[in-house]
Amino acid sequence: MAAAAAPLAAAPATKGSLREDLTCPICCDLFREPVMLGCMHHFCKPCISRYWRTTHGPVTCPQCRKEFTCKQFQTNYLVAAMVEKVRASTSHTYIQNLEKQLRETLENHCLRREDLSNSIRKEKDKMETIKRLGADLQARVRGEFGALRQILHDEETRMLEQLRREQEEELEKVQHHLEAIKLAMREVEENMRVLEEASATTENIVLTELPQLRQCPQVDSAPELDTNAFSSKYLAPLQYITWRKMFKSLKPGPSPLTFDVDTAHPSIRVSRDKTVAVEYDSVTWHTDNNKRFLQCVNILASQGFYSGRHYWEVEVGTKPKWDMGVASEAVDRHSRIKLSPERGYWTLRLRNRNEYSAGTQPWTRLQLSSSPRRLGVFVDCEERWVSFYNADDMSLIYSYTNGPRGKVFPFFSPCISGSSQEPQPIRLLHYPPVAMSG
Missing domain, CATH: 2.60.120.920 (SPRY domain)
Structure with a gap:
């Protein structure tokens, strides 16, 4: 309200200066029937008429003492209109009305300011609600997708673990057969060594019988590796299979309704x-x-x-x-x-x-x-x-x-x-x- 006080305070000074300009020098009151002399000074018509009646000799201006040959003046309608406006604006009724308008305008602005303050507060509350709701919804979205990611992670982990076990089983089968082949190889190589030594001594000694040889173990035929059977379940449409499996984990999952x-x-x-x-x-x-x-x-x-x-x-x-x-x-x-x-x-x-x-x-x-x-x-x-x-x-x-x-x-x-x-x-x-x- 401090900013609005300055213009209001300036108004009386302006009115006061104008009132002085429109005041008769003789009666010291606002002009009544203002008239203008040849010297351009203004007076109330009754005041100048009364002044000249009491004057002996040539008529003069009461203000500048300029002499005139006759008692002549001119009515100034513009000044008269200004005087009436000043008189109306300084009347008690006018001031009361003006003060009433001022109070009502101030009250309206106070109410408007209160409405705007309430609107600002409501908009700020809305912003806080949106932020709070947005945070809650973000947490819910993260939770929903986190649950889906967990389902996918668990399924991926299960499938990779199954693949690892099956791979180890196949490797163990091959490794077992490889060990049997290696053992048979060692026995064959040992017999070859014995036979080579016996062959070397036949030049000096008559060989009457074959040397004692070790019994070579029988090696089963290698297990067949069915690569199609091993890889088929992992070359299948895993995304579709997993998607179908996810239905029983969805919350809520599609309800299998029936009509009553x-x-x-x-x-x-x-x-x-x-x-x-x-x-x-x-x-x-x-x-x-x-x-x-x-x-x-x-x-x-x-x-x-x-x-x-x-x-x-x-x-x-x-x-x-x-x-x-x-x-x-x-x-x-x-x-x-x-x-x-x-x-x-x-x-x-x-x-x-x-x-x-x-x-x-x-x-x-x-x-x-x-x-x-x-x-x-x-x-x-x-x-x-x-x-x-x-x-x-x-x-x-x-x-x-x-x-x-x-x-x-x-x-x-x-x-x-x-x-x-x-x-x-x-x-x-x-x-x-x-x-x-x-």
Whole structure:
């Protein structure tokens, strides 16, 4: 406020100087009907008239004493207007209004400064939140990829150790056979020495019998080295094999869901393995139970979740419409209701082949760069997140950040396409871990 005080302090001095210039030298008050004499000095008309009436002899200017031949003056309308402005600006009412405006303007600036200070504080809090959230997310990303690296490291270590053992076993076999050959070689060389010595003495001595020779050990034929068998498992597509093995270590790994036939609306037919669901115009009557949807063409999975993180994938192909997501265990299954979180549904929907929406009320329209043929659904029960992904490239489609409480079930509505073509199914995708030997 100190910077604003200087201009305000300067204003009275300016007004005071102007007031002096507009003050009559005779009455020492602001001009009333200001008139100008020939000498350019100004006076109040009543004041100069009264002054000249009391003067004997030639009329003069009360200020410069210049004599005039007659009593003449000229009304100065410009000075009169200036006097009125000064008189109005120095009135008590005007000053009160000005002071009121000053107080109100100051109060408005104080409130504005307080609003700006609050905005600055909020923005700084946002920055701290972003930094803290970013640090937490970085730690989570490092943890997730660290777990994957650990899986790969453990698999690499296991495979290298297996290769080392098999290599040592093959080397040991060859080494054992090599030792047997070397022993047989020594025995043969010793017999050759004995025979050579006996041959050398036959010139002086008649040889009556062969010298005593050592029994040469029999050497088995060398074991065959099947290089193809030895190297085939290590020349295999190791990345693909390891990728398949990783499924059982993923957290969460893809959940192998199955449809709960007891929840299926009567127009939904489920395959024998409970992984394919199709909606037909005709109705198939099932045994009545409290779990079955009777008004809405819906179906749930048999597997429910109330804790942990879970992920599953659904193949929707080129179906022109469907609903997908999760539903609370306690949803109303016998009435026709709109899907919304308030009703216990967290869903994604498709209509008319390319109109995607999140199941809020009202619907939240979504713009997708491509139509997914496979959908991924992720649920974090503790964080209450429900997210939908294009499983073809794992791009995020939509997330609910205020998800369900309590137990939830994967939810599906296959929806009739409305055309004369054969109804298209929805299919639960399974990625069972492959049992690998070794």
